[in-house]
Amino acid sequence: MARKTIRSIPQQRALMPVQEPEIRAKNFDEVALGFDVPNALLECERCLVCPQPACIEGCPVNIDIPGFITRMIKHDYQGAYDLLTDSTLLPAVCGRVCPQEDQCEGVCPVGAGGTLEPVAIGRLERWLGDRAIAEGWRKVSHIERQPFRVGIVGSGPAGMACAADLAKAGCKVTIFEALHEPGGVLRYGIPEFRLPNSVVDAEIGAIEALGVEIKCNTLVGRLFTIEQMLGEMGYDAVFIGTGAGSPRFMDLPGEGLNGVLSANELLTRCNLMRAGQFPAYDTPLGLGKRVAVIGAGNTAMDAMRVSLRLGAEEVHCIYRRTETECPARKEELHHAEEEGIEFHWLTNPVEILGDANGNVRTLRCVRMELGDPDASGRRSPVVVPGSEFDFEADTVVYAIGTSPNPILGQTSKLKLDKRGYIQCDDSLATSLAGVYAGGDIVTGAATVILAMGAGRKAAASIKRYLGIRDSGRVYAPEHAGLDGSIFGIDLAERNFTHVRLI
């Protein structure tokens, strides 16, 4: 077959249906509906299968993207899935929520010229992940039991990934989660229309199928400490993935008024406590009609789009920089604009005013402009003098970032860095022997894929610490043919334990 070139591939991205903005802004069903088979295959045809694929380098966990696409083209979907899950454990999640435009898709040469869109790698990943859930594909290698118990604190992507790898290596793994349902931000933060709970449940089910035990309603640090886990509780190693969690406020006058809340609170009430269904569920929501959300990251986008779906008449985004600096996934920004969210770029709040009953009435703002580039070359916003104006709102939502959760710092001898995050070396070992950490609690708020990657890296370090052979290694035959193999089995395998059960 002749090599594909940028001219010979399908020029347009394959069609992925989405719900119409007017309809979806009133429901919690998923917005992006995913490829069907012909469109998935059509999109695969757009991949050039580069000899030195930039996308693999661009992916934080180095998924063999042209590899799985090639298998898909051959209709070997399960093989493609197996290859995909050598690198990522949560394809149905990552395919939906990764900022692909900054990662694999951002470096794909198909999109480099600017005239074509890059290969829709995320959508293909999602398609494989969904298909695996639908077909019940599980990649379980033979698990060789080890006499080790590992405790994992936090059930977000970092904790889940670490648990899965250690369970596959034969350890007895228990995840402790403070909330009453597992999943971390995937459960309480990212809303249903972007990441359905059924997907999160399926991924958690897959981890439980590996023998991992999940204990909810367990606040580590307070019910027992990290030191107790290693001591009297008999864990041989511990991984901490407790997330960044604590919402920041701005200390503006009027922040104590009713109607001012963090995006985390809004999203937790809605996603975890199902306050949207009050009074069938007991938790109230207390959302107004004119909602102003401060910030423009993924959390802000989610808070705005949730507000819209819960009946707000107007939803406004207040952000002190411009659209170019907006840190949200491009697709979410685009979807939010389509749904009718109003964006106020270069605007910053200075005060919140209330009515006689202590409810929010007005948000006082100033206009900003981008100043001269600072040392880092970034143009930071400065206030335009005399530009103060009042903005009517009855609900103000803060989505301006988070600080580290303090509980483990309060209750253990773990060394923290200046900002309060857990200090780790390159292998993700903390200052306590046998205790590893990763995800947002080490790096500060980041992404699902980075948290997952950190969980896997820590799992590899824990295996080394416990002296377990790294069964997470992928044994790819060096070359095709029967050289270097016995009975057709690659010598590099060294044993015959890697069988796929189903």
Place this chain on the structure above:
Amino acid sequence: MTDYNDAGAAGAIHTRPSKTNPYEDIRSRGFPILTRTDFSDVTFLLEVEHPAMARAAKPGQFVIIILDEHGERVPLTIADFDRDRGTVTLVVQAVGKSTRQMQATLHEGGTLYGIVGPMGVPSHVSGAKKVICVGGGLGVAPIYPQARAFKEAGAYVIGVVGFRNKDLVFWDDKFRAVCDEFIICTDDGSVGIKGLVTLGITQALQAHVDVDEVVVIGPPIMMKGCVETTRPYKVKTMVSLNPIMVDGTGMCGGCRVKVDDRIRFACVDGPDFDGHKVDFDDLMLRLKRYKAQERDALERYDENCRRTQLPHEAGGAH
């Protein structure tokens, strides 16, 4: 390249914990309710089995309980704990939908859907030589473990508790056992002195010039009154704040309170704070945030109870 013989499992072999280890099998759902005691038609006590929590609990900490899959997360102070029995004790005042429903549905021999804790920073049992422990309303029960802790630390403990009338009094024997002096205040004077707890505090402060610390738990309006009572005496006064909470793990910021003009999260930075620095007006305002929804939920619940004649309404309490 292989990682086969990568040693480094330093100290990886431990002796396994014994069967009596409370951490051996930590329950995460369905917690047995061992006893229930009703103190009055609004106040009742639950003793819940959770050996690990009984072991970890310290005075001043709280739990969050969930009644069922549709339930909200309700914070309650740990009123007592028994490490031998492996239980924690909660004392609940039925004031709204969730707490009423608890009163109607939680019984001895039953189970509690979810309980998580202990949460919050334990109260600092200081080296104070003489303390006044004050409890009113939903704060009477939670002040007890603090009084006991001070007693165990060798302090002279003056207990001051407030009730509306004689019929609502409970745990007075428990308090007497750990207090050197014990003052009951009632609104109608049917027992003890007639008046608010602030009157009891004033009496105690006048009788003892050497009080080092006052600890107050109760409704915000009462705590506010108490800190204003002690302010002229310049006695350190600790209060336990009870803002509206969701997760109780520091993740939502719903429980934020203003202390010394700074935002603090009551669930992870508290719930205890220096009462003289707390902005009580801010707290009381924020407690009203869901008033309309709370009223709706309660009315709807009562209506349902009337229709289905749940035991708590069948008695015709209202």
